[in-house]
Amino acid sequence: MAGYLIKIRMQKRIERRLTYFLGITFAAVILLFYMVPDIHRVSLASDGDGVATYSVMDLLRSGDELYSVDTTQTAKEVEHQLRLTLPMDVDPGKVSFTEDAMSKSFELTIPGVDSSYFYDYPMVGSSDGIRELTFAHAGDMGILDITTTKIKKLSLTVEDNYVYLDFADPHDVYDAIVxxxxxxxxxxxxxxxxxxxxxxxxxxxxYRLLAYGAKSEYNIGFYFTRVDDDYIDLEDRVALANDLKADLFLSIHNNSTASGRMSGINGAEVMYRVSDETGRSREFAETCLNELLEALDCNSKGVVAGDNIYIIRSSEVPVALAEIGFLTNQKELDNLNDPGYQDKAAHALYKAIVKTLKNNGADLKKSIRLEEK
Ligand SMILES: [Zn+2]
Known part of the structure; x- marks a missing residue:
């Protein structure tokens, strides 16, 4: 009798385990469906507002053929990479874009078109160097998202009801890249x-350095790893400099004592990459430090080997990491919070950048910057 009861209990336990197992498996399968994007999602995604986003890469690929077989096209049209046609009542001059070098993408805003725009007015051109193209429609705006395989500069040429898109190597656009x-x-x-x-x-x-870069008399391309309060991986920060083959890579920081306690320790220090055999990292760091000391009239903590810092040792281009002052020193903390002091620091770094580029033989011409909207 006892043996029979034990048998039943064991059977119940097995059944319960089986139920758990099946339950967990079922949950896992459901989860998998949620986590792995299916093929439909890749080509037709819908964001929170119910705006349909679809890939127009295939439309462009069919356009590739169109481009090569259409003999009526003028040389002018062929010399551009992509051509968008706009409905007659849409002002091509109102087409604008923003760029994001970190994600190698551009967001082109096209006013007055509807969701079938790319079917009604096929885009022609070459998909060379383009990773993905998606089109979304919100209100009376069409938004074309372009992701390129490398960091590019986009330029728009407007003629009649056509908008031509061209992608250039940033080094062909700027005399130097920072x-x-x-x-x-x-x-x-x-x-x-x-x-x-x-x-x-x-x-x-x-921000202040960005402003000095924007009004620079020189044709220097300034790229920033962030201009908002965003978390950015160290890998992505250094990748921006390496992918761009930047002429200089500057990282802006501020210091504190190891304990974080207030102390008398103060001053500017700039780190460099000892393993940079060209010596350009050290030279850049020294120039940054000298300009900071002159502008801020602060204590010097010197130039310091920074190879233990990830972004310094991973940089393939001349790098300097400026620690402008100590938050753990009351006088310097007050200075660092003062917009006038911040501006002086930014201007010093701007001057150090120009000086170093010139020393390194960059051919800085005083030229007109590409018009960006
Ligand atoms: Zn820091």
Missing amino acids: VVDIGHGGNDVGANQGDIYEKNINLAIG
Whole structure:
């Protein structure tokens, strides 16, 4: 009798386990369906607002053939990479774009078109160097998202009811390229004193450097790893400089004592890559430090070997990481929070960039910058 009961209990236990097992398997399968995007999602995604986004890569590929067989096309049309046709009542001059070098993408805004735009007005051209093209429609705006395989500069040429798109190597557009990394961001606040975060001071100085870059008399392409309070992986920061084969890579930071306690320690220091055999990293760091000392009249902590820092040792281009001041020194903390001081620091870094580029033999012409909208 007892043996029979045990048998039943064991059977019940096995059944219960089987139920658990099947339940978990079922849940896993459901989860898998959610997590693995199916083929439909790749070509036809829908964002939160119910805006349909579809890939127009295939439409372009069929356009490739169109482009080569259409003998009526003028040389002018063929010399451009992509051609968009707009409905008669749409002003081609209102087509604008934004670029994001970090994601190698452009967002082209086309006013006054509807969701069937690319079917009604096929795009022609070459898909060379283009990874993905998607089209979304929101309100009376069409948004064409273009992702390229390499970082490119996009230019638009408007003629009649056509908009021509061309993608250039940034080095063909600019006389020199500088990547500015604004340290920390998002959840990574960096050093802090109460509610004063290093990430925000870095950004404030970076913004001012961006302004000096924008009004530069030289045709230098400035790229920033962030211009918002975003968390950015270290790998992505250094990849921007390496992918662009930047002439210089500058990272903006601020310092603190190891303990984070207030102290008398203060001053600017700039790190460089010892393993850079060209010596350009050290030279750039020294120039940054000298300009900072002159502009800020602060204490010098010197140039320091920084190969233990990931973005420094992974940089394939001349790199300097400027620690402008100490948040753990009351006087310097007050200075770093002062917009005038931030501006002086940014201008010093701008001057150091121009000086180093010239020393390195960059042919900086005072030319007109490409018009961007
Ligand atoms: Zn930092």
